[in-house]
Amino acid sequence: MNEAYRSGCPINLTLEVLGDRWSLIVIRDIMFGNRRHFRELLQNSEEGIASNILADRLKRLVERGLLSRGDDPSHKQKGIYSLTEMSIRLVPIFAEMGAWGRRFMPVSEELSIRAQLLEEGGRPLWEDFMAELRVLHLQAPRDPGKPSVFDRLRAAYLEVVARNAAVADAAE
Amino acid sequence: MNEAYRSGCPINLTLEVLGDRWSLIVIRDIMFGNRRHFRELLQNSEEGIASNILADRLKRLVERGLLSRGDDPSHKQKGIYSLTEMSIRLVPIFAEMGAWGRRFMPVSEELSIRAQLLEEGGRPLWEDFMAELRVLHLQAPRDPGKPSVFDRLRAAYLEVVARNAAVADAAE
DNA sequence: TCAACTACTTGCTTTTTGCAACCGGTTTAA
DNA sequence: TTAAACCGGTTGCAAAAAGCAAGTAGTTGA
Structure with missing residues (x-):
């Protein structure tokens, strides 16, 4: 220590x-x-x-x-x-790391769709996502108007997985 | 390997x-x-x-x-x-890491003034800085109109150092 | 009651880090 | 001309961290 x-x-x-x-x-x-x-x-x-x-x-x-x-x-x-709050505020770092990795490293499509959405959404989306993480992890009150960024990222991921599985099936 | x-x-x-x-x-x-x-x-x-x-x-x-x-x-x-180009594009990651470190870690004033300026300048400043790094490291042509971000960061750092030295002198 | 599940821990080997000393070639100043 | 300082490293060794496989004590649900 x-x-x-x-x-x-x-x-x-x-x-x-x-x-x-x-x-x-x-x-x-x-x-x-x-x-x-x-x-x-x-x-x-x-x-x-x-x-x-x-x-x-x-x-x-x-x-x-x-x-x-x-x-x-x-x-x-x-x-x-x-x-x-300390780790929730890492969202911008994750977003920038994801964007950099997508540009320069051999990422897989499935695992980079979230990074792509975060990059495209920019800082406003990051703020929404951080607000949502405060609801999930810090018992902050939920804003009823907001659609879930978390769910959106997850849905996009599952969609890519499903699409790729279908392509793999068709190829057999 | x-x-x-x-x-x-x-x-x-x-x-x-x-x-x-x-x-x-x-x-x-x-x-x-x-x-x-x-x-x-x-x-x-x-x-x-x-x-x-x-x-x-x-x-x-x-x-x-x-x-x-x-x-x-x-x-x-x-x-x-x-x-x-790969490392020049790390500027946004450095900027976000600097901002996070400034918020949550026991940074020293001297060494964090650059991070503060990068945070305040936001993405437009990062882009100017990256363009300048391309001039310094990749022989890109210099844009004559632009004042140097690099020099500005350096000057701010030296100013803090000088100010703190003066304060230390006065305290003796 | 018992099998499966929980969050870890232990013991061991391999890899990485860190320190200090050293190296041969190059430049500089007397 | 020669010696000191500087150049980008390398080497040897000890300590710390990572990685693997197996094990542990308590908890839960059938």
Whole structure:
């Protein structure tokens, strides 16, 4: 538990908290996949995180204020991990990282449709999405007029999956 | 040299290239500090990077297309590292990371003034800055009408340093 | 009562990081 | 002309982190 930072540069400090291969992956799955339990994060992990790494990252992220852990009333052993304002405000970073990855890396269509929508929607969409995450994770009151960005991202993803499955079937 | 990626998710792919504690630090120093030689990056490093790590990261970043290495005609041994379009397009990510770090981490005033200006300037300023980086690193033609964002960021930093030095003097 | 499920933990190996010293070639200044 | 300083690294070693597979103690539902 060494709390001495390398420097006071904002880029560096952000990197000291999030600059590893797993922290942002965990937050991404909670944020975009709404995975709230340990098992969900472990077993549905696209990248195959190991259980000890996941346990360590959840602990660190809670310690550093990026996640909070609550008890699930329906199951004494289950914990529920929630985003905090600190991690909800990562949405613009995720959006920019997604846009950069889409431009320069060999992304798959299925997994990049969300990034595309976030990029196209721009900052107004990010704000709507963050407001919605506050409803889901911080018990903020829901704005009844707003359609769900979360659902829209999810629907777009499922649509691509279904379309590609149909194409794969037709090819056989 | 294992080129198998963990997944095709844009966030994950960006993380696989940049998700460590040093790669973005190196790019930051080249981008905002205009440090182009190995020694400059090593000795002026705010965070104290080790020479073997620096050598390794420069090599990897060149391999992956985020930097290019050219010879310095004035010195047979010197290499000049330049940004590429791929790394210039990281400006929005740096800006968002800087804004997040400023909001949630214990940043120092001196090192965060640039992040503040980038945040306040918004995307139009980022575009001007990227255009200027293309002039500095990719031999793009200079737009004569534009004042230099790079110089403006640098001047603001030096001003804060000078002001804080004066305050420190007065306190003695 | 028992199998399946819960959130982890443990032990071990491999990989990465970090430190310090060192290297041969190049430039510069006396 | 020669020595000191500078150049971009490399090497060897220790410590830390990541990754894998197996295991644990408690909980739940049939």
